Amino acid sequence: MHPKPLLQLAAQLVQRVLKLDQPADALVSAFFRDHRELGSRERHALAETTYALLRRRLLWQHLAQSGSGPMERRLVLLAWAGEPRVLEAGTEVHERDWLAARRQIDLDSLAPKLRHNLPDWIADALHKQLPPEEFERLATSLLEGAPLDLRVNTLKAKRDAVLAELQEFGVQPTPYSPWGIRLQGKPSLSQWPLFKDGSIEVQDEGSQLLALLLDAKRGEMVADFCAGAGGKTLALGAAMRNTGRLYAFDISGHRLDNLRPRLARSGLSNVYPIQIAHERDERIKRLSGKLDRVLVDAPCSGLGTLRRNPDMKWRQSPQAVAELVPRQLAILQSAARLLKPGGRLVYATCSLLEAENEGVAAAFEAQNPGFAKLDAADLLAGQVPRASELVHNGQLRLWPHRHHCDGFFAAAWQRT
Ligand SMILES: C[S@@+](CC[C@H](N)C(=O)[O-])C[C@H]1O[C@@H](n2cnc3c(N)ncnc32)[C@H](O)[C@@H]1O
Numbered sequence: 282m283h284p285k286p287l288l289q290l291a292a293q294l295v296q297r298v299l300k301l302d303q304p305a306d307a308l309v310s311a312f313f314r315d316h317r318e319l320g321s322r323e324r325h326a327l328a329e330t331t332y333a334l335l336r337r338r339l340l341w342q343h344l345a346q347s348g349s350g351p352m353e354r355r356l357v358l359l360a361w362a363g364e365p366r367v368l369e370a371g372t373e374v375h376e377r378d379w380l381a382a383r384r385q386i387d388l389d390s391l392a393p394k395l396r397h398n399l400p401d402w403i404a405d406a407l408h409k410q411l412p413p414e415e416f417e418r419l420a421t422s423l424l425e426g427a428p429l430d431l432r433v434n435t436l437k438a439k440r441d442a443v444l445a446e447l448q449e450f451g452v453q454p455t456p457y458s459p460w461g462i463r464l465q466g467k468p469s470l471s472q473w474p475l476f477k478d479g480s481i482e483v484q485d486e487g488s489q490l491l492a493l494l495l496d497a498k499r500g501e502m503v504a505d506f507c508a509g510a511g512g513k514t515l516a517l518g519a520a521m522r523n524t525g526r527l528y529a530f531d532i533s534g535h536r537l538d539n540l541r542p543r544l545a546r547s548g549l550s551n552v553y554p555i556q557i558a559h560e561r562d563e564r565i566k567r568l569s570g571k572l573d574r575v576l577v578d579a580p581c582s583g584l585g586t587l588r589r590n591p592d593m594k595w596r597q598s599p600q601a602v603a604e605l606v607p608r609q610l611a612i613l614q615s616a617a618r619l620l621k622p623g624g625r626l627v628y629a630t631c632s633l634l635e636a637e638n639e640g641v642a643a644a645f646e647a648q649n650p651g652f653a654k655l656d657a658a659d660l661l662a663g664q665v666p667r668a669s670e671l672v673h674n675g676q677l678r679l680w681p682h683r684h685h686c687d688g689f690f691a692a693a694w695q696r697t
Pocket residue numbers: 488506507508509510511512513514530531532533536559560578579580581612
């Protein structure tokens with residue numbers, strides 16, 4: 282496609298995404314479905330530009346205040362992440378001059394907010410948890426793209442063998458999860474034989490560590506209470522060596538539907554996906570006191586995944602978080618009832634916010650003296666190298682700038 286119409290399409294996409302009323306990834310996919318004329322390199326350029334814009338939205342909007350023409354076009358020119366020749370060939374002279382002048386601006390001279398590109402309420406919450414220098418490192422890491430992590434399905438393959446087979450992609454073992462492989466590029470996996478035969482799945486290392494913390498064993502009765510599309514379910518099912526019973530509960534039938542093809546590839550037959558109406562559903566009550574392990578991967582603000590989903594920082598709000606917290610606690614309370622004495626409960630989120638993490642865990646502990654806190658470092662020791670690096674006050678606390686995975690929190694208890 283000629284650079285001029287390509288830049289026009291980019292501006293249309295950006296205008297749609299910046300309404301911030303739907304997840305960016307869904308809007309980008311829908312846009313590509315509507316514009317089948319776009320080739321793969323053009324799609325890549327449009328998607329990367331959209332994400333670059335969302336990552337540094339405050340900076341680009343500040344720089345785009347001057348200039349002329351539609352705001353979306355100026356934003357696209359500033360954040361353009363496709364081939365530079367498109368900007369050369371697709372813009373007017375005055376636009377190129379304007380862009381060159383913007384590029385002369387010393388970004389270090391701008392207000393910290395324009396460097397961090399975080400809404401105040403998120404920056405304030407993170408400042409409370411981290412010393413200033415660490416906040417800077419976190420903010421910088423949240424502006425970067427994430428690598429692609431894979432989990433080797435140990436039912437079907439060994440990590441060393443997969444690493445050897447994928448050598449040409451510059452793969453590395455993940456530093457903590459014994460099942461993980463990290464890729465730096467973004468190859469399209471769907472046609473890879475290892476993907477099609479279920480030997481590998483896409484899963485962030487942090488998410489793998491949550492499954493390791495639950496440590497589900499052969500023959501046990503286990504529930505993944507908020508299973509969604511089953512990222513953790515699949516890891517748990519493989520850890521159970523395809524034995525026992527693993528319930529995958531979720532209120533979203535659509536998400537559980539997305540689990541089905543993944544389950545088929547995985548070769549697991551110990552998983553029982555069940556759509557529930559809510560966390561006090563009758564089907565849950567019938568299992569009270571019967572399970573060995575329960576994972577609650579609670580619905581959350583998702584702010585630990587900003588490297589992948591930078592739109593979340595603009596689409597979340599303090600009000601939304603305030604509404605999430607009681608829901609998280611209610612789900613955790615109901616899920617806890619499933620456990621038999623001696624059983625293990627893990628509460629997890631992919632949020633960085635204390636309110637959704639330590640706050641919910643503390644409220645649960647205050648109301649449930651029958652659950653004894655377990656130290657995550659002890660639970661991971663023997664499974665994960667340097668487990669103590671991942672743990673703060675006995676709880677798993679994964680940070681993108683420290684551990685190079687998504688931000689995750691997890692607390693574990695034993696029913697006494
Ligand atoms: C963080 S996502 C789960 C991601 C999933 N565990 C994975 O690894 O791919 C949270 C899930 O909780 C589900 N959910 C929300 N409210 C729920 C409830 N009351 N009971 C069970 N699941 C719920 C949502 O539909 C969503 O799929």
